[in-house]
Amino acid sequence: MNGPASGIKQAVSTSPSVIEASRLGLTFETGDGLVHALSDVDLSVGKGDFVSFIGPSGCGKTTFLRVIADLERPTAGTISVNGMTPAQARQKRAYGYVFQAAGLFPWRTIERNVGLPLEIMGYAKTETERRVRASLELVNLAGFAKKFPWQLSGGMQQRASIARALAFDADLLLMDEPFGALDEIVRDHLNEQLLELWARTSKTICFVTHSIPEAVYLSTRIVVMSPRPGRVTDVIESTLPRERPLDIRESPEFLAIAARVREGLRAGHSYED
Amino acid sequence: MADSLRQKLLPVAAILFGILVAWYVGAYVMNAPFQRDLDRRADETPAFSEFVVKTMTQPKPTLPAPHQVAQNFFENTFLRNVTSNRSLVYHAWVTLSSTLTGFAMGTLLGIAIAVGIVHVTTLDRSLMPWIITSQTIPILALAPMIIVVLAAVGITGLLPKALISTYLSFFPVAVGMVKGLRSPEILHLDLMRTYNAGKWETFWKLRLPASVPYLFASMKVAVAASLVGAIVGELPTGAVAGIGSKLLNGSYYSQTIDMFSALVAGSIVAALLVTAVGIIGRLVEQAMGARAA
Numbered sequence: 001m002n003g004p005a006s007g008i009k010q011a012v013s014t015s016p017s018v019i020e021a022s023r024l025g026l027t028f029e030t031g032d033g034l035v036h037a038l039s040d041v042d043l044s045v046g047k048g049d050f051v052s053f054i055g056p057s058g059c060g061k062t063t064f065l066r067v068i069a070d071l072e073r074p075t076a077g078t079i080s081v082n083g084m085t086p087a088q089a090r091q092k093r094a095y096g097y098v099f100q101a102a103g104l105f106p107w108r109t110i111e112r113n114v115g116l117p118l119e120i121m122g123y124a125k126t127e128t129e130r131r132v133r134a135s136l137e138l139v140n141l142a143g144f145a146k147k148f149p150w151q152l153s154g155g156m157q158q159r160a161s162i163a164r165a166l167a168f169d170a171d172l173l174l175m176d177e178p179f180g181a182l183d184e185i186v187r188d189h190l191n192e193q194l195l196e197l198w199a200r201t202s203k204t205i206c207f208v209t210h211s212i213p214e215a216v217y218l219s220t221r222i223v224v225m226s227p228r229p230g231r232v233t234d235v236i237e238s239t240l241p242r243e244r245p246l247d248i249r250e251s252p253e254f255l256a257i258a259a260r261v262r263e264g265l266r267a268g269h270s271y272e273d
Numbered sequence: 274m275a276d277s278l279r280q281k282l283l284p285v286a287a288i289l290f291g292i293l294v295a296w297y298v299g300a301y302v303m304n305a306p307f308q309r310d311l312d313r314r315a316d317e318t319p320a321f322s323e324f325v326v327k328t329m330t331q332p333k334p335t336l337p338a339p340h341q342v343a344q345n346f347f348e349n350t351f352l353r354n355v356t357s358n359r360s361l362v363y364h365a366w367v368t369l370s371s372t373l374t375g376f377a378m379g380t381l382l383g384i385a386i387a388v389g390i391v392h393v394t395t396l397d398r399s400l401m402p403w404i405i406t407s408q409t410i411p412i413l414a415l416a417p418m419i420i421v422v423l424a425a426v427g428i429t430g431l432l433p434k435a436l437i438s439t440y441l442s443f444f445p446v447a448v449g450m451v452k453g454l455r456s457p458e459i460l461h462l463d464l465m466r467t468y469n470a471g472k473w474e475t476f477w478k479l480r481l482p483a484s485v486p487y488l489f490a491s492m493k494v495a496v497a498a499s500l501v502g503a504i505v506g507e508l509p510t511g512a513v514a515g516i517g518s519k520l521l522n523g524s525y526y527s528q529t530i531d532m533f534s535a536l537v538a539g540s541i542v543a544a545l546l547v548t549a550v551g552i553i554g555r556l557v558e559q560a561m562g563a564r565a566a
Contacts, residue, residue, distance in 0.1 A: 071463055090469055097467040103460045107482045107561035116478065120468045148562035 018172055018204045019045040025076030036229030037063040050198055050205045052215035053223045060230020061208045065174050069097050095172040096165025100180050102157035104149040111145035114164045135163040138197055155186035173205045191217055216258045217249055226268025234264035296339050303336040304328040337530045346534035361538045367515040368503050371431050375438020376499035383446025391454040408444050417509035434506035441502040442495035449491025453484025489554030496546045
């Protein structure tokens, strides 16, 4: 654990941290008693990082993302987003959130879906049009502005939802298994595009995933989590270069990181049954 | 086209034919005793076929035969001046105008109630039982009271009838819209929250558009209920015009044929109203990007 820990410190010193969580805990009360969704999570995410959260179901990775987004309230510890509380950050529209499902409004065309946050945030009409066009270009959907969501494939819908999260000036992008429901080929393609987009926009991205190759391919840091209670078991700094062609996934370096992630996932699996 | 003809027209025509046959048999059975009585007094002994024809041509039959109703309906719809009070078009228009007024008010009231229920917890807990109770009171008992009370304070004419339509039509709209306004997925609500959207924005940009299919489904029920309300509203007023007054007059003077053709006029108006709401609903949903069915 020494290696990654010093890596974090280095990241903190070179760039201001966007997310800072310390001893963060969240307990749900359910009919069957208390569920410890998060317990003692310490983590800091630096500006421009691409951080993946990986772990089995129930490890709290989505919950952690939702805490950052102020969609859940932690019950213990502290967390800051851009130096503010998550609620303040949400009110300042500090992040764009991409959900597992595209969640486009079926009664709006793609351009009006992408423009939705801008409408709510009160952007002027010409500015809205400019930004919608720019974000649709970023996700290669320029020709589909006038289409309705049902006229697009699942992968295109998800790209539109990413464009929607990019349309306003949030430096932080929170992505909750955005490609989980898509097939492998589409997923590879979107992963490539996402890296390209990250390089171009230099946003900070928090990315929840189930997939080890996806996590290793995309991230500068990988946070391995385990369930019952949901906690961080390992933080792995990626040694891969920022420039990553798809075939980097066959390189020994890539495989070594993937092996370490797998190991971390296995070690976290201390089921008592 | 030929397929839809076979799939839709044929079954409908078959049922219609069955109803007509049953109706003619019923007309014969119902009118035969009176006709026998007449024949006995006139000392006539007609042959069976002659007797059957006679049961179908009485001026005030117990149950008029379909062709009698059809003839009466045709004459009173197409051969009369539409401003004459013998014209069914005139009566249908009188009823239609209070139906539409009441329907518009009922729809607005229903939407307002639903918005209140969805946004105000107190209303959510307190209002629904009262709304349901309101619909358990028979409208026939309530309508005369509404008319009489409003007449006492000087309100007569279209408005009291329209209020009865409102009373019947706000309910389906309120229930449908509560469901519709609550229909957005958690995901969409979370999304609006990440934009720090207020209640008002969430209402206009998410809840309202999401409720449109529910609105039109409940408006179809409401418009039919409105028509019933308007007709019922014409019964106790001694109204001089409207399908309801036509029915009432018919029953006073045993003009059964008139009553039946007024009923036919009423059901045609109902069918047209429901169809119109359906078409408007489809157009709105198409404009909102729904797949063409």
